Amino acid sequence: MNQFIPCGLVPRLAVTVVLVLVAARCGGGGPTTPPPPIPTLTIACPTAEPVQSTDNNPRVVTFGTAVATGGVGPLTTTCSAASGAEFPVGTTTVTCTAVDARGVSALCTFPVVVRPPPRLTGTRFLAFGDSITWGVDSPPIPAAAPSFAYPEQLQQRLAARYRLQTPQVINVGEPGEQAQDGGIRRFRSVLLQHRPDIVILMEGTNDLLSLEVGIERGIEALRDMIREAKGQNVRVLLSTIIPQRMNGFRVPNRNPFAVLVPPFNDRVRALAASENVPLVDMFQVFAADMSLLGIDDVHPTVRGFQVMADTFFEAIRANFEQQVAAGVGGLP
Structure with missing residues (x-):
């Protein structure tokens, strides 16, 4: 019962146990489960509260960090301007980018507003x-x-x-x-x-x-x-x-x-x-x-x-x- 039986040579009268063993050995089982899909890489930008310039000069603006999810780790996140930097009067668009281990990237933007003097x-x-x-x-x-x-x-x-x-x-x-x-x-x-x-x-x-x-x-x-x-x-x-x-x-x-x-x-x-x-x-x-x-x-x-x-x-x-x-x- 434990002898090797070549594929295709199983006797018709073989017992059910033998058939099961042969089928498993010959790849005759059900379909394999596919790997889970990779979550889409996304990035969420922070928000920056508007600040007031009293003399028309740049002002320091602080904000939170961008948060990346999905993709294949490890993830790296960078922004075109850092929190705590000086921003000129007006509206500056900050772009944040996330990149995963495959090189897939995602980006988001948010405004930094420095109001002119009242x-x-x-x-x-x-x-x-x-x-x-x-x-x-x-x-x-x-x-x-x-x-x-x-x-x-x-x-x-x-x-x-x-x-x-x-x-x-x-x-x-x-x-x-x-x-x-x-x-x-x-x-x-x-x-x-x-x-x-x-x-x-x-x-x-x-x-x-x-x-x-x-x-x-x-x-x-x-x-x-x-x-x-x-x-x-x-x-x-x-x-x-x-x-x-x-x-x-x-x-x-x-x-x-x-x-x-x-x-x-x-x-x-x-x-x-x-x-x-x-x-x-x-x-x-x-x-x-x-x-x-x-x-x-x-x-x-x-x-x-x-x-x-x-x-x-x-x-x-x-x-x-x-x-x-x-x-x-x-x-x-």
């Missing part, structure tokens, strides 16, 4: 208002037109961002002024004198000394100022006035006037909407942190002026910044 649609700002604009801080250290007044700090922030331009913030705040009186009387002449592109208008705190009638007259004065500015092709950034502390440190307290600030600001918000000018809600900023008010219950602290400058800066970015689109191949 630009303002107007660079000459006029800060118009009362002592809060002028820069009177709250005791114990009151000062006249100090360097920490919000217009001076705002100019520093604008100069740091808009490096290819020369932003200027002119402080024409007038301590003790009411919008209905000195404000409206001097507004036109101040615009003609300084010829701003944009006026930052925040006034009305002293109008509330006239109680309810001050609300009406103050709002009417603000409306006339806005329309005067529009007539001179000057854009307006209108702000609510900051709160006054109820039951505060002053004797007598400012309660009769403090309660009028919210309804006055409601009218300011409505005025901004009706005149189609952007609004900065400085009231809400201070109401969220009353420590920004000093011990006189009405003027900002030094930190309060810093917050004012930051808030106006963000409003200017949102309303008066012209973002230049990045070009291709490093050209804006």
